[in-house]
Amino acid sequence: MHSLIAVLLSLNVVPALAEPRTITADIWTDNWFEMWVNGTKVIEDSVPITTERSFNAETVRFTVELPMIVAIKAMDFKENDSGLEYIGSRRQQMGDGGLIAQFVDAETGESVAVTDSSMRCLVVHHAPIDRSCESSSNPVAGEGACAFEMADEPEGWTDPGFDASDWPQATQHTAGAVDPNGGYDAVRWSETARFVWGPDLERDNTVLCRAAID
Template sequence: MRTLLTAALILAAAPAFADSHAKDEHAAKPKAGPQSGTRLKAEIWVDNWFEMYVNGEKAMQDSVPITTERSFNSETAIIETQFPVTIAIKAKDFKENDTGLEYIGTDRQQMGDGGMIAQFRDARTGEVIGVTNRDMHCLVVQHAPVEASCADESDPQAGEGACDFEETTVDGDWTAPDFDDSAWPAAIEHQYSDVSPKDGYDDIDWDDSARFVWGQSLKQDNTLLCRMTLDG
């Protein structure tokens, strides 16, 4: 696990995104194109790092590198797009290697723990259009270690014994609107108290319907691909 400050995002081509502290009316006007028409306010918090795609185009990325000590932070952006909107998020918890551990070789050696929460609003009206919850699909693509006892080993080796790991590959463009995620499992909702620490979480006024999601294990599920559709 790792945390820092909310940082600015720069407005880019479609879909575009804006400085997390910029007021909506001051955001740069988007270029005309097939993605124009809707101003979406995206607010997201991930332990530790994420990148997000909107209708197959990269729209946001965590501004704090995952290798930063305690890199917990929220991000906000204004995105120009059109409905229906396909949101695709790669979320990662920090791990030093494929053992899934952090602080390896120190008295702090441990499994990290992840977590994600996001909400999407109409940037003009403030109306909540979508939130993270069990209705979205999340596929765990890196799970480690396979046994928690790996964290107690004096010389943990990725791929050996309790420190083995599981990886899943995905065929095709998983960020594309027409990608078939029907076989992916539903996201697992987690209690507020189970996700900790949450530095940066309070920088956003979360809607009551938004839920923390992850895989089944906050500690052993290290990289997830998640998808949801906003219909407006």
């Protein structure tokens, strides 16, 4: 790269540099997320993951040079590693997740990117292993039907240079399947923005997603 720039300068050709752009991002997640841009954390959901019904949309504005790498960690609420919520009550169930986001040029209003299946999403917590855990009278995380699968977050996964090419593509889900509420309707979403998650909305509890935006 340095030799190429030297050649261009010797020919009195000035390489074009990307100009910073101010981006407005809208993110809605069931239930919680945090997001990095080019390795820098720009926002964390203001409603803690410990809040059972933490449905809300967040908006953040930042300045960046394109291309950029967006990394999002999204989590569905669960009481423990069994993946269940409302344990011991009549409402005991597997929760369901969902993530949708859009990135817009703050000055022109031009759509820069949206969430869709072109993203790469890695599931790092999947539970319960067997759906029968949901109806168990004594669900114990890690035992029987309530076993779980958990993986460490890959080192450096939010960094721009991290290689996520072997991660699965994000799974798109319909609005009907996610059933969004709690702030979702407050945002005017792009027609091309899609809900994404792992393949299983109910049992994929924590997902790491990356997108290259140019």
